[in-house]
Amino acid sequence: MNVEEFREFGKASVDYIADYIENIRKKRVLPSVEPGYLKNEIPETAPPSGEQWRNVLSDVDRVILPGLTHWHSPHFHAYFPTANSFPGVVGELFLSGLGCVSTDWQSNPACVELEVRMMDWLAKMLGLPEHFLNESEGPGGGVIQNAASESTLVGVLSAKQKTVEMVLKEHPHLTDVDVKAKLVTYSSKESNSSVEKASLLASVPMRLLPTDAECRLRGNVLQEAIDKDKTKGLIPCCVVASLGTTGTCGFDDLEEIGRICRKENIWLHVDAAYAGAALVCPEYRYLLKGIEYVDSFNFNPHKWFLTNSDCSAMWFKNTKDAEAAFKVKATIPEEPLFEPQIENWQIPTTRRFRALKLWFVMRLYGVEGIQRHIRQQVSLAKYLEQLVRADEKFELLVSRLGVVGFRIKGRDYLTQMLLNKITERKNLYLMPYYFQNKLMVRFVVCSRLTEKEDIDFAWNEIKCITNEMQTNIIN
Ligand code: PLP
Numbered sequence: 001m002n003v004e005e006f007r008e009f010g011k012a013s014v015d016y017i018a019d020y021i022e023n024i025r026k027k028r029v030l031p032s033v034e035p036g037y038l039k040n041e042i043p044e045t046a047p048p049s050g051e052q053w054r055n056v057l058s059d060v061d062r063v064i065l066p067g068l069t070h071w072h073s074p075h076f077h078a079y080f081p082t083a084n085s086f087p088g089v090v091g092e093l094f095l096s097g098l099g100c101v102s103t104d105w106q107s108n109p110a111c112v113e114l115e116v117r118m119m120d121w122l123a124k125m126l127g128l129p130e131h132f133l134n135e136s137e138g139p140g141g142g143v144i145q146n147a148a149s150e151s152t153l154v155g156v157l158s159a160k161q162k163t164v165e166m167v168l169k170e171h172p173h174l175t176d177v178d179v180k181a182k183l184v185t186y187s188s189k190e191s192n193s194s195v196e197k198a199s200l201l202a203s204v205p206m207r208l209l210p211t212d213a214e215c216r217l218r219g220n221v222l223q224e225a226i227d228k229d230k231t232k233g234l235i236p237c238c239v240v241a242s243l244g245t246t247g248t249c250g251f252d253d254l255e256e257i258g259r260i261c262r263k264e265n266i267w268l269h270v271d272a273a274y275a276g277a278a279l280v281c282p283e284y285r286y287l288l289k290g291i292e293y294v295d296s297f298n299f300n301p302h303k304w305f306l307t308n309s310d311c312s313a314m315w316f317k318n319t320k321d322a323e324a325a326f327k328v329k330a331t332i333p334e335e336p337l338f339e340p341q342i343e344n345w346q347i348p349t350t351r352r353f354r355a356l357k358l359w360f361v362m363r364l365y366g367v368e369g370i371q372r373h374i375r376q377q378v379s380l381a382k383y384l385e386q387l388v389r390a391d392e393k394f395e396l397l398v399s400r401l402g403v404v405g406f407r408i409k410g411r412d413y414l415t416q417m418l419l420n421k422i423t424e425r426k427n428l429y430l431m432p433y434y435f436q437n438k439l440m441v442r443f444v445v446c447s448r449l450t451e452k453e454d455i456d457f458a459w460n461e462i463k464c465i466t467n468e469m470q471t472n473i474i475n
Helices: 003-022 053-067 086-098 109-126 148-170 176-180 193-201 219-231 254-264 275-280 282-288 319-326 355-390 412-425 452-474
Strands: 141-145 183-188 206-209 235-242 267-271 296-299 312-316 394-400 403-408 431-435 438-444
Touching (some): 003 053, 086 355, 109 275, 109 355, 141 148, 148 176, 148 183, 148 193, 148 235, 148 267, 148 296, 148 319, 183 193, 183 219, 193 235, 206 219, 219 235, 219 254, 275 282, 275 296, 312 319, 355 438, 394 438, 412 438
Parallel strands (some): 183 206, 235 267
Antiparallel strands (some): 394 403
16 A cells, blocks of 8 residues: 555545544444354455555445444433544554654654653542652652553563562561562452452452442451451452442442551552543542552553543552662663653553543543543433332432442342343443342443433333333233
8 A cells, every 4th residue: 555545445434434533422332243254254264465545444344233232322321421422533543653663762852751741630630649640759659551450460460579578577587478478459349350360460369359338448348358468478468449340339348448458558559441431520539548558559541531542550659669660671771861760560561552532532522621531421420310219119229420220129030121122222322230149230321422322322221121121921
């Protein structure tokens, strides 16, 4: 493909994507294809010689679109938001178009320096403590990771290294193998599966502790688990607290947990993958109570912060701890040309220029634009909450930020039937969740395109199916 063809293909593709987004509301959110649908549409081997871009684009339309779940449809209410905004899309285009990655500063000064600055912009926007800033006097700092899963792993590995060093200092007769075999970590049963996965990858067992009725991990439960492990000779090493659990957007009690972590000298990592974005609005900053105890903190701009995937922001109170876990000795040691050396706080060797899309998003929306987005989505969830409360057939179980959980009153099979029928009709995409031993419909305001009329549409669909079901049951 030459540069002229690239221009044509690129422009046609931008038009295609703009049309797709503009018309997405008209599409059914779930596709109607059967498993294996693509097999007969795509040849078994790659073409021997290059094809025309027009043929490729027309096959996107013919083969890919029919099998697509429309994650940005205003009727998509499953999982959590996956960010997609025009500034984010153009940011992604630029970062792959410029095509450069970075390792240290020399390898790509703009990439490193913009990331350092963007992480400070973000921290200030969320009201995070000064000590997390790259520009602060102390050893704190922030870096962009691929995913929340990776951030949690980086947190757990940093905690592991720090604890091993600490214990060996106190007990020099031990070996690091002895210490590693005794480490143990904690989180709640409600934490995302990626948290447990981080402990598996780090080879440190994790206790998934029960939560209270509001899905919060409480201090007394944590303390009890720590005491029990210590009597067995184990060494507590890390707690992963959730601000905004995946199931019900529950918030662990950071202050109670933090006090214990400080007393017991345990690393505290916070997974705020979804809910962290809400901190851009000062009215949600109360959720940060206890943040002074936190060693590492993560949220995903690629969820609710309008920045296309991948982009996961992570801050450390003391980046030296991450360096101790991740910095490998250089073959030719050199004085760094630039501090901080963010490449030492991550797992991959190189990094994409993700700061560029964050820069586009924050400049083109501004703080107020992002606040408006969060408030609008929360207000839509509140609107649905009112609709549920006003209907005596339904029971509201949770409503936190953009997450609303409700069920048909009575036995679980009614809600299960409702969910099955919703999936059959393909007009809405919703997920089930068990909360307080009851099956609920988990409804999340996901797409930035969702408006009040879409909530009305969803509620009418839900009510209509429920009425039909009840008529059928009576007859
Ligand atoms: N943590 C929470 C609370 C989540 O809800 C999710 C995904 O939805 C994750 C972590 C994993 O995020 P990622 O896909 O960025 O690893």
